Amino acid sequence: MKRLGVAHLTALELPPLELARQAARAGFDAVGLRLHPAVPGGLAYPLRPASAAFGQLRQVLDGEGVVVSDIEFIALTPEVDLTDLPWMLETGALLGARSLTVSGDDPDGGRLASRFASVCELAAPLGMVVNLEFMRWRVVGNLGQALAVVEAAGQGNGGILVDALHLFRAGNTVEELARVPARWLHDVQLCDAPAKAPPEEAIIQEAREGRLPPGEGGLPLRALLQVLPAQVRLSAEVPQPGLGGGERLAQAAQRTRALLNGYSL
Template sequence: MEEHDLLATSWTWAGPEPVRERIRAVADAGFAGIALALDDLHEVRATTGLADLRRMLDDAGVVWVQLGTLGDWWSTTSRSDQDADRGVVLEAAATLRAWQVVVRADDSVPGVSLAVMAEAWERLAVQAEGVGARLVLEPEPWSNLATVERASRFVAAGHPNGGLLLDAMHALRGGSTLASIAQGVAPSALAAVELTDGLLHTPNGMTLADESRDGRYLPGTGAWDLPGFVRTARGLGFDEPWGVEVRTPALRAMPLRDALRIAAAATRAVLDAADAHGGPPAPAMPTSAAPTSAVDFDASRPPVAPVTPLAADGIVPRRTGPASSAYRDGHD
């Protein structure tokens, strides 16, 4: 079977161990990419420094670097934490030669308008381009861009440096099927893919956000057609790296090196199954009904021309103190 580049998302490699030790564990498990969370970026910047982090990544052979996830990037009200997050992400993207900067949509009530978000998206896409990274949106079922099809339209209408992150759990729980993804996601917009497995329905007593934090099973061990999902992404022109996002209480209880090794092996088995399958992808992924589950796309709608980008802002102030990572302890 052919070799594939895998990227360990921030939850997959999170833990109490020092960053250097965790990066080495990621590389030893066979991952070629890594996603760095905001907490890790703040902590490293305030201690060893971002240049030292780049040396750690180089020594480990990490070639794909993704940063995020950044929230509230559309706000026009200056707040110290928000400004610090944006500042450290842009600084880190330049120093670490990051591939992508990931942001999330709005999950507040009543929420920000998409028009306001679109203007801020243009500005941030220009800023990310200025430091050599692509700005990538991760839609979530509980946000104002609840489906990947709707998020694809938002991205495709904006700056060409913008892209879409296709997460298997968020796509499924948002109501998408393999067919709707193939028809409703613009190939030019698709920038990143994350693989995870899950149960046929969201477990009783869990919200969608709870499941996203604690119900991400090893690829190939759940109810979803992940080989078909991979083939659908490939049909849209996506190649590599394949993000691996796994998070369950059982995996968090394991030694990090063991959890990473098992996650990489499980994901490679799914990719091998996708490689070996010569037919078309399955017509649909199982789904469970939810208030946000209606698929929102129009396959007949013509592409929207990119909006002229706005001028880039300067890098904003940064938070000075470290922020401890608590991902493997169950915090979002």
């Protein structure tokens, strides 16, 4: 059976320790951790290697049989401060994370590619890849723009994080995804949503609060799965504020497993 992880956004109110416990109970094999806020002032859990919480988390992960698949989130803005990056990478590497997620928020394409390359160079000795996640409302808002940055950076451990919602809300297609070189595709996040996008002013709210479990919307998820490289890591990202964290995780695991049933990826 394909291993399945869950993005921290699915139950961001749960600290890493509780997320690991609840995710294991729900049937996930891996968790992602939000170590740094996606937006200024956003919720995150700056778990440093020397902290007591770090040691406790390692014990829970070992006991529950769950691994950390990825860490997030660094927004590569013109004024980005990468002071937190070394400890984030150290934490991720010690927990076994395979990737770091960043976004592209710098309109200077050359500078953005250079900074992305620098992050990749810091992550490479730790065996981690750096995934650029595109979102419709950010500077790097679609698949083509993300691919251009990754290719310009020219780093072997660079890549693109494909979030199903962001892919289709950006106007990209499964056919376009199928043409992306497999070496750039490491991780895919799954959720569902209505086939028709909401008004522009509601796009961000939908991404943070309006996702649906796989199979409950109109996104072409089965077609997406058919074009993914065999080595891609899959996770569910289904934040639903109307449900408790444990219930949210259980539903996301059940519906995502149902989608994957019958596919050998």
